[in-house]
Amino acid sequence: xxxxxxxxxxxxxxxxxxxxxxxxxxxxxxxxxxxxxxxxxxxxxxxxxxxxxxxxxxxxxxxxxxxxxxxxxxxxxxxxxxxxxxxxxxxxxxxxxxxxxxxxxxxxxxxxxxxxxxxxxxxxxxxxxxxxxxxxxxxxxxxxxxxxxxxxxxxxxxxxxxxxxxxxxxxxxxxxxxxxxxxxxxxxxxxxxxxxxxxxxxxxxxxxxxxxxxxxxxxxxxxxxxxxxxxxxxxxxxxxxxxxxxxxxxxxxxxxxxxxxxxxxxxxxxxxxxxx
Amino acid sequence: xxxxxxxxxxxxxxxxxxxxxxxxxxxxxxxxxxxxxxxxxxxxxxxxxxxxxxxxxxxxxxxxxxxxxxxxxxxxxxxxxxxxxxxxxxxxxxxxxxxxxxxxxxxxxxxxxxxxxxxxxxxxxxxxxxxxxxxxxxxxxxxxxxxxxxxxxxxxxxxxxxxxxxxxxxxxxxxxxxxxxxxxxxxxxxxxxxxxxxxxxxxxxxxxxxxxxxxxxxxxxxxxxxxxxxxxxxxxxxxxxxxxxxxxxxxxxxxxxxxxxxxxxxxxxxxxxxxxxxxxxxxxxxxxxxxxxxxxxxxxxxxxxxxxxxxxxxxxxxxxxxxxxxxxxxxxxxxxxxxxxxxxxxxxxxxxxxxxxxxxxxxxxxxxxxxxxxxxxxxxxxxxxxxxxxxxxxxxxxxxxxxxxxxxxxxxxxxxxxxxxxxxxxxxxxxxxxxxxxxxxx
Numbered sequence: 001x002x003x004x005x006x007x008x009x010x011x012x013x014x015x016x017x018x019x020x021x022x023x024x025x026x027x028x029x030x031x032x033x034x035x036x037x038x039x040x041x042x043x044x045x046x047x048x049x050x051x052x053x054x055x056x057x058x059x060x061x062x063x064x065x066x067x068x069x070x071x072x073x074x075x076x077x078x079x080x081x082x083x084x085x086x087x088x089x090x091x092x093x094x095x096x097x098x099x100x101x102x103x104x105x106x107x108x109x110x111x112x113x114x115x116x117x118x119x120x121x122x123x124x125x126x127x128x129x130x131x132x133x134x135x136x137x138x139x140x141x142x143x144x145x146x147x148x149x150x151x152x153x154x155x156x157x158x159x160x161x162x163x164x165x166x167x168x169x170x171x172x173x174x175x176x177x178x179x180x181x182x183x184x185x186x187x188x189x190x191x192x193x194x195x196x197x198x199x200x201x202x203x204x205x206x207x208x209x210x211x212x213x214x215x216x217x218x219x220x221x222x223x224x225x226x227x228x229x230x231x232x233x234x235x236x237x238x239x240x241x242x243x244x245x246x247x248x249x250x251x252x253x254x255x256x257x258x259x260x261x262x263x264x265x266x267x268x269x270x271x272x273x274x275x276x
Numbered sequence: 277x278x279x280x281x282x283x284x285x286x287x288x289x290x291x292x293x294x295x296x297x298x299x300x301x302x303x304x305x306x307x308x309x310x311x312x313x314x315x316x317x318x319x320x321x322x323x324x325x326x327x328x329x330x331x332x333x334x335x336x337x338x339x340x341x342x343x344x345x346x347x348x349x350x351x352x353x354x355x356x357x358x359x360x361x362x363x364x365x366x367x368x369x370x371x372x373x374x375x376x377x378x379x380x381x382x383x384x385x386x387x388x389x390x391x392x393x394x395x396x397x398x399x400x401x402x403x404x405x406x407x408x409x410x411x412x413x414x415x416x417x418x419x420x421x422x423x424x425x426x427x428x429x430x431x432x433x434x435x436x437x438x439x440x441x442x443x444x445x446x447x448x449x450x451x452x453x454x455x456x457x458x459x460x461x462x463x464x465x466x467x468x469x470x471x472x473x474x475x476x477x478x479x480x481x482x483x484x485x486x487x488x489x490x491x492x493x494x495x496x497x498x499x500x501x502x503x504x505x506x507x508x509x510x511x512x513x514x515x516x517x518x519x520x521x522x523x524x525x526x527x528x529x530x531x532x533x534x535x536x537x538x539x540x541x542x543x544x545x546x547x548x549x550x551x552x553x554x555x556x557x558x559x560x561x562x563x564x565x566x567x568x569x570x571x572x573x574x575x576x577x578x579x580x581x582x583x584x585x586x587x588x589x590x591x592x593x594x595x596x597x598x599x600x601x602x603x604x605x606x607x608x609x610x611x612x613x614x615x616x617x618x619x620x621x622x623x624x625x626x627x628x629x630x631x632x633x634x635x636x637x638x639x640x641x642x643x644x645x646x647x648x649x650x651x652x653x654x655x656x657x658x659x660x661x662x663x664x665x666x667x668x669x670x671x672x673x674x675x676x677x678x679x680x681x682x683x684x685x686x687x688x689x690x691x692x693x694x695x696x697x698x699x700x701x702x703x704x705x706x707x708x709x710x711x712x713x714x715x716x717x718x
Contacts, residue, residue: 115615116638118638118639118640119698119701120698120701120702120705122705124705124709125698125701125702125704125705128701128704128705128708129369129613129701130368130369130612130613130614130615131368131369131370132369137369137370137371201363201371
């Protein structure tokens with residue numbers, strides 16, 4: 001009984017003394033933190049995706065408070081959140097256009113000739129073995145290196161093809177560097193019409209390996225009339241994102257290979273892999 | 277130099293299947309109607325095109341000149357007209373620029389180099405220039421420009437020249453037949469290279485499974501002051517670092533080159549190409565390739581011109597008995613799988629191999645069971661199992677710490693792995709990522 005009492009008292013006294021020491025040390029060596037940094041961090045999404053170019057949200061928050069970055073530099077934060085941060089810091093929020101990733105390929109398993117491959121299931125490794133399993137040298141390999149790199153689950157691998165869901169994409173650009181074929185570009189979220197092909201080969205060569213390649217027939221260029229909605233680059237047509245075409249252009253141009261697609265229909269699987 | 281043979285650590289003994297073609301004499305391939313010569317056949321800078329569509333060329337004329345010091349020129353395999361400069365399937369699976377020549381059927385030599393029959397009294401510098409002008413690369417497989425290896429930088433001394441006649445890859449017999457049939461040319465090439473390096477002698481290393489080649493070489497070796505050394509049969513005996521160890525007992529440190537241990541290694545086929553360039557004044561426009569495989573009707577060794585499509589090469593051997601499962605350029609251990617028959621013969625195409633269906637199986641890889649067999653067989657004494665885990669977790673920094681850069685991609689680890697893990701592929705990936713990172717830092 002006595003021993004137990006001594007132990008409890010001794011431990012209690014020791015605890016109290018150490019507590020006081022810790023308290024003094026904490027006061028004496030306190031690190032000055034701008035509480036605004038914490039305030040900004042609270043208002044950020046906290047995904048730590050690195051899309052802003054800083055080492056996570058805390059680092060970005062610090063940069064914003066120190067004026068090295070704009071609140072709009074966070075690609076993930078919704079406009080309301082950006083406005084909130086700007087209001088909190090008493091600075092003006094910059095208007096920024098939302099950009100989303102686009103995989104410039106429509107060659108799923110039904111569309112491209114595939115060779116047998118049973119090596120590492122990773123695009124960057126697969127590309128080392130005869131350039132990958134897709135018939136097209138420029139096509140999506142479909143092993144999902146981009147999907148792995150996406151912290152927001154915005155990329156789906158569907159039938160051997162990476163498809164970006166624009167509503168989930170926040171524009172952090174992590175996927176852009178992950179693709180060994182450099183297929184992913186950032187486009188304005190408002191643009192609806194895209195060319196889902198990135199092969200610079202001649203039309204006939206592309207058609208041999210892929211049913212839905214852009215063969216640069218220029219039907220879409222003609223359909224846009226005077227407007228320069230579509231730009232021809234060698235044997236490939238590209239959407240002019242400076243002057244994006246209206247959704248009606250897809251219908252009007254009747255793309256013979258269905259490489260010209262509406263993003264919403266492509267994501268929903270509306271093209272079914274078949275070309276006309 | 278002692279004649280003691282050393283066995284390097286590790287290695288594997290795959291079924292060599294050389295019996296299919298080792299007794300088949302080298303045959304000259306008939307002239308084809310057209311050749312598609314791949315532009316970039318060497319490690320280093322691509323050569324610069326000097327011809328254009330419609331040009332008429334003679335056999336041996338320059339098609340492209342060297343694009344730098346680590347680069348070699350390219351010559352026409354026959355006389356004819358340049359039909360097209362376009363893309364054709366390359367050995368890595370990607371389409372690569374190539375020059376298509378329509379043969380005129382004359383096969384007439386253009387202005388070849390002046391033969392240097394008096395090479396013994398020719399300046400070594402002139403000989404080296406000839407090796408470069410003739411576009412000779414390492415014909416064992418890597419395609420490294422030969423003249424670069426013969427140019428040790430200031431301060432590096434070379435005391436041993438080794439000719440690589442190990443031919444440890446299963447199935448391949450091209451070097452074997454070459455040493456047997458052209459032993460004199462091999463020895464002559466060795467003597468010329470020795471003169472370029474300022475050496476008196478050279479060693480030709482041959483695996484002991486080719487006793488007839490050793491015998492043939494020994495008959496002529498004395499005349500050219502070279503020696504022949506039998507080597508234990510062990511894959512990868514023909515790898516540069518393993519070969520140097522077997523012959524000299526020196527170990528090339530990680531990240532260093534053979535010249536750091538005072539050695540130069542050249543393939544026997546490169547030596548013959550060098551002898552042809554110097555004594556006959558001929559550029560490197562053909563090579564001996566083993567066309568083999570269980571499903572090939574009549575496997576054999578053929579002297580093929582650069583730009584011969586694999587499709588045509590297979591016609592020379594009578595086609596196939598059954599649908600093969602896989603087409604490889606090179607041997608089964610290090611060869612590269614092809615997806616097209618349109619790929620053409622290059623300076624480093626040592627073999628065209630068709631793997632039949634009963635030799636391969638479809639499998640998926642299982643988790644590592646930590647058995648350590650890969651560690652036992654690794655000739656570079658690295659830890660394949662651990663490195664593969666680092667790569668799977670995208671920890672390339674960790675892989676680098678574990679010396680993945682020392683990997684020679686011989687494939688011994690993948691060969692023995694009971695879980696059939698794609699170890700070699702992981703290491704290739706890691707090496708590329710690490711090099712990309714290094715370039716970024718620069």
